[in-house]
Amino acid sequence: MTAKVITITSGKGGVGKTTTAANLAVALASLGHKVVCIDSDIGLRNLDVVLGLENRIVYDLVDVVEGRCRLRQAMIRDKHNQELFLIPAAQTRDKSAVSPSDMIRLCDELRPDFDWILIDSPAGIERGFRNAIAAVDIPLVVTNPEVSAVRDADRIIGLLEAEQKGPARLIINRLNMDLVKRGDMLTADDVVDLLAIELIGIVPEDEKVVTSTNRGQPVVLEDKSRAGKAFMNIARRLRGEQVPFLEMDEKPDLFRRISRMIRSGGN
Amino acid sequence: MGFLFGRKSDRNTSANVAKDRLRLVLIHDRTDLTVDALDKLKNDLLEVISRYVEIDPKAVNIRMAQEGREQRLVADIPLKPAKRRGFG
Numbered sequence: 001m002t003a004k005v006i007t008i009t010s011g012k013g014g015v016g017k018t019t020t021a022a023n024l025a026v027a028l029a030s031l032g033h034k035v036v037c038i039d040s041d042i043g044l045r046n047l048d049v050v051l052g053l054e055n056r057i058v059y060d061l062v063d064v065v066e067g068r069c070r071l072r073q074a075m076i077r078d079k080h081n082q083e084l085f086l087i088p089a090a091q092t093r094d095k096s097a098v099s100p101s102d103m104i105r106l107c108d109e110l111r112p113d114f115d116w117i118l119i120d121s122p123a124g125i126e127r128g129f130r131n132a133i134a135a136v137d138i139p140l141v142v143t144n145p146e147v148s149a150v151r152d153a154d155r156i157i158g159l160l161e162a163e164q165k166g167p168a169r170l171i172i173n174r175l176n177m178d179l180v181k182r183g184d185m186l187t188a189d190d191v192v193d194l195l196a197i198e199l200i201g202i203v204p205e206d207e208k209v210v211t212s213t214n215r216g217q218p219v220v221l222e223d224k225s226r227a228g229k230a231f232m233n234i235a236r237r238l239r240g241e242q243v244p245f246l247e248m249d250e251k252p253d254l255f256r257r258i259s260r261m262i263r264s265g266g267n
Numbered sequence: 268m269g270f271l272f273g274r275k276s277d278r279n280t281s282a283n284v285a286k287d288r289l290r291l292v293l294i295h296d297r298t299d300l301t302v303d304a305l306d307k308l309k310n311d312l313l314e315v316i317s318r319y320v321e322i323d324p325k326a327v328n329i330r331m332a333q334e335g336r337e338q339r340l341v342a343d344i345p346l347k348p349a350k351r352r353g354f355g
Contacts, residue, residue, distance in 0.1 A: 183280025196336045
């Protein structure tokens with residue numbers, strides 16, 4: 001087994017990096033892969049709460065790097081999936097506690113035992129980002145269909161190219177079809193057109209992401225969630241499967257169509 | 268039919284404005300070239316060229332173009348026909 005290293009990054013904060021990391025990790029594990037995810041957002045850790053593993057942390061990434069524990073001791077096994085592990089970030093330190101070469105060493109040690117290593121990158125383009133991409137094989141850039149997120153994604157893609165990491169692939173998160181239809185949100189095509197990299201997933205805005213995160217159970221575990229389905233599709237594309245993109249352009253039901261007609265005064 | 272789906276027909280939707288703005292911003296982000304710097308570059312370029320051939324500054328079109336993730340500076344500079352001397 002030689003794990004591939006995926007880094008989930010975005011430049012801008014709050015676009016859904018950690019949600020994406022958690023859901024892809026759970027999805028890949030549920031497809032039978034051995035997965036370890038690493039929270040590299042030192043000082044602002046969150047992957048533990050999104051995965052619902054916050055009560056099991058004893059050691060963290062910085063403890064491993066500074067030799068206070070063995071790698072295995074910092075790996076938390078998931079509640080539901082025996083083949084899924086988390087290495088949490090330290091909460092009381094800063095990004096400088098880890099270096100890019102530490103990350104490369106760590107990933108090299110993990111590679112033989114796993115299929116996938118998922119690294120959740122912090123926002124920004126400084127040390128934390130450098131750490132997160134040091135060992136990357138497949139950079140995934142998460143963005144939202146809005147100006148600041150797209151602009152920051154472009155910066156990140158440029159930096160990845162300059163570092164010769166990649167090619168990066170794009171995840172468009174929180175697409176709101178109602179807004180798109182009204183002409184008030186960039187379409188997925190617009191974003192792909194602007195950023196000019198390969199698309200690997202479109203995740204619709206979905207309230208279930210909020211409720212499932214409240215519970216610490218990634219949305220990909222919920223059958224009826226459209227976002228969950230989209231994350232599962234990304235996982236399958238990462239495995240090399242050809243999966244068509246979700247049909248976003250669902251016809252609105254009759255009631256909504258009529259109410260819209262009335263609102264717009266038939267114009 | 269557009270009204271059935273509540274789609275605005277004009278190009279002036281906020282999404283289109285966003286796309287146009289982003290297109291410009293990304294060009295400058297990617298090249299480290301501000302709008303001012305691009306203007307200066309144009310003027311310098313025209314000045315150098317007009318030292319050698321006669322051009323019509325108004326017909327000149329210099330712009331940044333995007334091809335995939337590559338930016339290029341495209342200049343279209345029509346030359347004025349050379350004035351013939353000696354024919355009166």
